[in-house]
Amino acid sequence: MSSRMRAGVSPLSWTNDVLEDFGADIALETCLRQAAQAGYQGIELGRKFPRTVAALTPLLQAVGLQLASGWYSGFLAQRTTEEELEAVAPHAHLLQALGVKVMVYGECGRMPGEAPLDQPMSLSPPLSLLDLSDYASKMNAFSAALQREYGLQLAYHHHLMMLVERHGELQDFLAHTDDCVGLVLDTGHAFAGGVEITTLLKEYGRRIVHIHLKDVRPEVLQRVHDEDLSFNEAVRAGLFTIPGEGAIDYAPLIEFVENSGYQGWLIIEAEQDPQQAEPFTTVCRAFRWLQQTFMTEETTK
DSSP states (O other): OOTTSEEEEOGGGTOOSSOTTTTTTSOHHHHHHHHHHHTOSEEEOOTTSOOSHHHHHHHHHHHTOEEEEOEEEEOTTTSOHHHHHHHHHHHHHHHHHTTOOEEEEEEOTTOSSSSGGGSBGGGOOOGGGSOHHHHHHHHHHHHHHHHHHHOOEEEEEOOTTSSSOSHHHHHHHHHHSOTTSEEEEEHHHHHHTTOOHHHHHHHHGGGEEEEEEOEEOHHHHHHHHHHTOBHHHHHHHTOEEOTTSSSOOOHHHHHHHHHHOOOSEEEEOOOOOTTTSOHHHHHHHHHHHHHHHSOOHHHHO
8 A cells, every 4th residue: 555545444333323232232442452463553433532632642642543533513503603612622623632633524404303313314415405605615614623723634524314415415505615624435335326426536536634434335325225224223234334245336436546546544343233233344344445456566566
C-alpha cells in the first residue's frame, strides 16, 4: 500500500455502536490488540472507548495504533451553528489531542421517531425537508470553525436513514456547500442508497477526505426493499460484509485512489454480528484484500 495512504479499521467488526448485543462480551482491549495484530495502523472510535485523553492514549500506545477518526452525531438540521459548536467541543478536543485530522459528521436531525434506525427504511427523511441553502450555510460555518479552532477537517457521512442518503440528495448537498465541507465516501451506504459512485468520484472526488470500505450482500438488499426492513433489521440480516465479498464494483474507487493523490485513511468497516463473522478472522481477510487491491509498485520495491 502506498505510503501516502493509511490502513485503518472500525471497531464495528467487534462491537456494534447501536445493537448492543453485538459484541457485548468482547473487551475493548481484545478489539485493539486484534486490530494491531491484523496489520492495521489505525482504528476509529467506538462506544466502548474511553473519551478522555488520559484513559485512551495508553490503550492505543500499548498496541501501536493511531486514532483515525471518530463519528460525531450532529444536529445542524435543527441547531444553530453556535449550538453545534458548543455540543461538539468535548469530542473535538479529544480528537485534536490525539492527533486526528478528520472528524466524521453524521446528521441525526429530522430523523423519524425515537428509535429511527428501527423504523422502516421507506421512512428515511428526504433532504427536501430542509431549507437546503440555510443548512448548507450552517454546515459551511461549522466546518470552517472546526478547522480554525481544532485543526479538524469535517467529513460529512452520507448514510441510510439520514437526510443525505440518495444520489440526488448527495449531489444537491455538495453543490450547495463549500469545498471546506469534506466527504466520507462509504461504499456500502453509497451502493445501498443508490449513489452512482463513478459519477460522484468524477464530479466531487476533490471533496473526499475519508473512505469507509464495506460491501453489500445483494440478496439482503433485495429483502430490504421487498420487506421494507429497518436499518437495524438489515444489519442483523447481514446487509454489510467486508469489501470484495459482496456486489460492489471497486474498480472506479481503485482508479480514483491510485490517480487522485488521495492521502487519507482507508477504513475497513463492515458491521456484522461477531457471532456470525468472527472478528479477527474477518478483519485479517479484509486487510489482505486491502493490501492486494491498493498495492502499488512503491510497495513491492
